[in-house]
Amino acid sequence: xxxxxxxxxxxxxxxxxxxxxxxxxxxxxxxxxxxxxxxxxxxxxxxxxxxxxxxxxxxxxxxxxxxxxxxxxxxxxxxxxxxxxxxxxxxxxxxxxxxxxxxxxxxxxxxxxxxxxxxxxxxxxxxxxxxxxxxxxxxxxxxxx
Numbered sequence: 001x002x003x004x005x006x007x008x009x010x011x012x013x014x015x016x017x018x019x020x021x022x023x024x025x026x027x028x029x030x031x032x033x034x035x036x037x038x039x040x041x042x043x044x045x046x047x048x049x050x051x052x053x054x055x056x057x058x059x060x061x062x063x064x065x066x067x068x069x070x071x072x073x074x075x076x077x078x079x080x081x082x083x084x085x086x087x088x089x090x091x092x093x094x095x096x097x098x099x100x101x102x103x104x105x106x107x108x109x110x111x112x113x114x115x116x117x118x119x120x121x122x123x124x125x126x127x128x129x130x131x132x133x134x135x136x137x138x139x140x141x142x143x144x145x
Contacts, residue, residue, distance in 0.1 A: 009021055019043060020044070021040060023039075024040055037050050065126075065137065067135050068138070074122070074141045075137060076113060077138060078135060078136045078137075081133045083130065083131050083132070084102060084128055084130045084131075086102070087126065088102065088103065089101050091121055091123060094120050099115045101139055116141075117144050119144060120142055120143055121140075125140070126139070
């Protein structure tokens with residue numbers, strides 16, 4: 001834990017009502033869901049809670065991403081964990097079935113994620129350099145399903 005965050009502080013929530021909070025420890029990063037358990041005291045009572053950690057203390061980005069909806073053909077999800085090496089479309093771009101949308105890399109192998117139908121790219125959820133897990137939303141398309 002970074003020493004600057006350790007210690008006690010008070011939070012006044014209303015006139016005459018003050019919370020005394022003391023941070024005791026922060027657990028290890030859970031890489032599966034990008035959370036940490038935080039241990040603290042609230043008015044002298046030990047507590048803990050799980051928080052989302054968007055950037056770990058080691059500087060590695062661990063972002064919780066929106067998931068693709070498997071029952072919606074327009075919701076294009078990552079077929080595997082890996083890194084985004086190229087985004088070949090932009091928002092508003094028309095695409096045909098089979099056109100390359102995103103290129104992923106895992107263990108030095110590249111996988112091209114293609115459009116499952118002809119339509120228009122409505123939204124991009126990733127950028128080049130992003131790390132993704134299986135079923136993370138890559139983009140959303142509308143059109144002929």
